[in-house]
Amino acid sequence: MASEHQSRTVDAVQTSLDIIEFLQSVESAGITEIADAVDRSKGTVHGHMATLVDNEYVVNDDGTYRLSLQYLDLAETVKGRLQIYDVVRKELDDLAEECGELAQFATEEHGKAVYIYKTEGEDAVQTASSVGNRAHLHCLSLGKAMLARMDESRVDAIADEHGLPEFTDATITTRGELFEELEAIRERGYAFDREERIEGLRCVAAPITMNDEVMGAISISGPASRFSGPLYEDELPNLVTRSANVIEINAQFS
Amino acid sequence: MASEHQSRTVDAVQTSLDIIEFLQSVESAGITEIADAVDRSKGTVHGHMATLVDNEYVVNDDGTYRLSLQYLDLAETVKGRLQIYDVVRKELDDLAEECGELAQFATEEHGKAVYIYKTEGEDAVQTASSVGNRAHLHCLSLGKAMLARMDESRVDAIADEHGLPEFTDATITTRGELFEELEAIRERGYAFDREERIEGLRCVAAPITMNDEVMGAISISGPASRFSGPLYEDELPNLVTRSANVIEINAQFS
DNA sequence: ATAGTCGTTCGGCTAGTGCGAACGACTCGG
DNA sequence: CCGAGTCGTTCGCACTAGCCGAACGACTAT
CATH class of the missing domain: 1.10.10.10 (Winged helix-like DNA-binding domain superfamily/Winged helix DNA-binding domain)
Structure with a gap:
């Protein structure tokens, strides 16, 4: 390959x-x-x-x-190099508590999403993803939020390397659809995952950028039963983008 | 050496x-x-x-x-292998919140203490130690709590390998003192750090054992100004040992 | 007792590792 | 605009050191 x-x-x-x-x-x-x-x-x-x-x-x-346990030390060192790690943690904890759901932070590496931090509100769903895991970008709200802030050539390269495998009926599997979706995300400012990775799991994500470079993305995830209507379409997106902004601003002073 | x-x-x-x-x-x-x-x-x-x-x-x-970021994955794998990790996290968060101080969990490896988890209450002090760090056992409440549950030969071997370096006036630097202190800890069930590592920092720790094997220890740390009198001598030890017990019991069902 | 593990050590052969020189790409200044 | 200085990369050669396989001692179990 x-x-x-x-x-x-x-x-x-x-x-x-x-x-x-x-x-x-x-x-x-x-x-x-x-x-x-x-x-x-x-x-x-x-x-x-x-x-x-x-x-x-x-x-x-x-x-x-x-x-x-040596790897703990390495992991902490590596995490500490993400300049925004501490800011993200704090803000994400607040976000998770406020909406009671699962909140996550991920970054891109080797063309994949890497989960960095995960924090759970009161009613949070349990998901398979955990810190350190890698996942395809095209089927995650986190991933699409990041892709939307990259050059087209980069997106193409990533699609070449990892493909666009299908996980559910809703997964985006063609580049045409993907680029359309990314354009929509750029306009809105946030990304959805409408059960594209896991049946029954929906997410909203917003990218975090610093001087035009994608530093990662944050998301809220929950069951389709709760994530629908104005809550899913408006309220949660607002919360996530607000948190992303807070992180971007705070990150400048650290 | x-x-x-x-x-x-x-x-x-x-x-x-x-x-x-x-x-x-x-x-x-x-x-x-x-x-x-x-x-x-x-x-x-x-x-x-x-x-x-x-x-x-x-x-x-x-x-x-x-x-x-590969090391995050390795670190999570390794942490997951400590059977009690999840139980500790939950209980320690509660403990930190209840007393408003810094609570930590550490294990022993290669004759040193390895910090595994750290969680902060409202008034928690900032310390240099963080997840993944290694430190000498003889000058920490966490370390002494663990040493107290090991064979004498093991303690000797560790002292041979790493020595008993002095950090403050209160640091234990001879084997005689150390074994006396460990005996006292065994009787009480918990260990103190009376500014033995860092001037002005005091701690209380209790070991966590499962069928006679030391799995680690948990501690509460705070400034000498607050950590004194009955609070330091009685109340905090009670809280820590209670939490340690909760962890030991819960760990049996996981 | 015996036959099967296991981890460890060691001699020997050769593959593969390390070196250093040479190359192209790049960045500065002059 | 071009030389002197970087940088990372490639490659041939010499020789080391990595790998194998066999042999050994310590255990365990039957």
């Missing part, structure tokens, strides 16, 4: 990353199990584990290996 | 980990700067970067490299 530049890569590092990925999927495992999973000899894996343990990325609990 | 077993390790992986560590400290950097920092040739670093970018652990923004 997407054939990359293919510079020379380092095989040994690839092996270690494969091990880490495997350990992310299995909670904990022994040498033999890991060696089997990444298709290397036990001796080789043993050396990799020694390196990872030395650097405290992996912990050895009496014979079985698991990922360490 | 602590000379490890020294199994055979993988140099190439070590290089990549050095690069990641460097990128954690500098926000973003180019090939030449990185090569300089990790003391490798530009060509070598180039190969490593290609590998890390391929695996999406690093992002290349027009010429400069930075850590990706």
